[in-house]
Amino acid sequence: MSLIVKKFGGSSVANAERVFNVANIIADEYRNGNDVIVVVSAQGDTTDDLIEKAKEINPKGGSKRELDMLLTAGEQISIALLSMAIETLGCPVISLLGWQAGFNTDSHHGVARIKSINTERMRSELSKGNIIIVAGFQGINKYDDITTLGRGGSDTSAVAIAASMKADRCQIYTDVDGVYTADPRKVKNPQKLEEITYDEMLELATLGAQVLNNRSVEMAKKYNVKLEVLSSLERKPGTIVKETVKMEKTLIKGVAKDTVTRISVIGLKDTPGIAFKLFNALSQHKINVDIILQSVGRDATKDITFTVAQAQCDDALEAIKSLEDGLEYKEISYSNDTAKVSVVGAGMESHPGVASKMFEALYDAGINIQMISTSEIKISVLIDAKYADKAVEVVHNAFIG
């Protein structure tokens, strides 16, 4: 007997028919003799509808505490309906809200972090033979106020339960049947991966592959939770995410793209501590900097270029300009028309040919590379955003297609 944690997103339970589809997957797992804990998101557009209601009241958005109170009603509805569907299939089941399942978080409404999970109630329900349906995305702070975990929160809920309950597997059900070497909607014949490492998955998630939420992969890696990404519509194996994987035919696990903002601070005075001042200011403004490139400028100056998420562009510019003790520079330039295209693969560091193969493919397609950044398992290039899809295609074809 195994303990399996399953997570279903909002589109998987969008209507009664889909709720029953999910209920059958769960009931089958239970009938196979396994303990099952399920995390589910709010149905289909429920969250958006609730946000719309809030905006009718206050176009600027209400307080984050009240927004959390509002939004968590969405998962409450879906756990009740899914439990009712499982009841009709004759399996014992109980739904639990985040706080009932023991999710204790900090008090950062809207982006709360899980501090601990009190597993007592879940263990008790499993021992009674119940399937457990847990409301994803939500918890409670030390004041007994409802909190939400932010974007991708239900994935995080599922992995956190799998970690704290020492589950044998944590299955994340989506509308694709696994992790592919590139976005199937953009590239012909991408390959589905049987297995991928946490680090590779993290790079792909960071790079915009959008299969799994980053925080959940980080947590899975930290607690060594065996993840599986699979389809809620087809009954077939998905992609396993774990610490080490067996050698596969392909060295490259994926090609991904993301649009970013590139910011250049040009003509910085070349004295020690300049980079520290700059990135410390950005850090204090909670801005996540991705690629950093420093180059020698003219007349004893230097240029620093870095990328941030497009949503943080204004904040980043503000942070630099607000540096009070005078960061001396000539000018700041930025571009939102920039895409980052990356190849990811764990064995890459020992294969120097990967980088040149990637650059050659881009060169052959006439795509100019603006910046290059490499890590042990990733090579990223910045290019003009309008060539992003083309770049993914030619790079994918070079390695995999």
Next chain:
Amino acid sequence: MSLIVKKFGGSSVANAERVFNVANIIADEYRNGNDVIVVVSAQGDTTDDLIEKAKEINPKGGSKRELDMLLTAGEQISIALLSMAIETLGCPVISLLGWQAGFNTDSHHGVARIKSINTERMRSELSKGNIIIVAGFQGINKYDDITTLGRGGSDTSAVAIAASMKADRCQIYTDVDGVYTADPRKVKNPQKLEEITYDEMLELATLGAQVLNNRSVEMAKKYNVKLEVLSSLERKPGTIVKETVKMEKTLIKGVAKDTVTRISVIGLKDTPGIAFKLFNALSQHKINVDIILQSVGRDATKDITFTVAQAQCDDALEAIKSLEDGLEYKEISYSNDTAKVSVVGAGMESHPGVASKMFEALYDAGINIQMISTSEIKISVLIDAKYADKAVEVVHNAFIG
């Protein structure tokens, strides 16, 4: 400074405009220097929509525990939205779910009774200067499972808070501006009452006047909570419900009607214990019997006639027929086309003319009386249901019109 508890029903917060109307009433009370705790129901049709969703999953209805989980999401949405509206008016406010407000109930999902209210959180929020918005209709049992209080539950929530917090007044906002001597939609020129006693209000509620839920009036009487029924649409005084009221011009506080099922058990063997057996069986089947009339039948038999709510007709017939140790009777007859019309007024017992005046009015209108029942503050007659509205009108005119 007073502590005022206010309750608003679902239609009072059905859309953003109405939410702001309610928010303004609350903000004005707060700005007048009062502490304010508000109980609110689910918006408009939310509860019906959620029940519809449940029926799509299971037409017979899911388990009551999961139904409570589902339905309580409705109040969660309305408290968040109302709090956001009050925030925009610049008043400090916090929303609390039933369990956060300290509502402990028994475990009868769907019809739970309040066992206690832990007022610690509410007191703490008031001391911080916050307006408190509480989700009505809901609580939590000793297993930390969400429960609901059943029909009219939000009224009960409000009175329970007023009782436990020793509020100066509990205001129940509705779409009428007070308690009238008859239904304004059915009778010309009914009079609005300034004051009414708990007992009179209870009789009116029981008789189908539907202004206040019975349980809430019972609780208000028990804990001596001063109730006020008033309109959420007009700013004017409503009707006060309290222990004793000053003498008013009218002796009669109201004329009300209700449709009932009349069941007659005819030709019962006239031995001791017959009535006990019959009503004990009904009681064990949780059937509320209203009027009882026993009459002498023929050939040493007797007839017992009683009324029950129409919804319990089948259960009542079943209960009688299932009496195993043989209740000997000739036949059972029943009628669903029966209406109960009643006059209510506390001074009635010392005014013997009331009954004859009522009977005369019905006689003049050609309405036949099937049964009569009297109490200290009420005279009820059973008549053919098709004359119900006419009967209310002529009786009302005789006393008040």
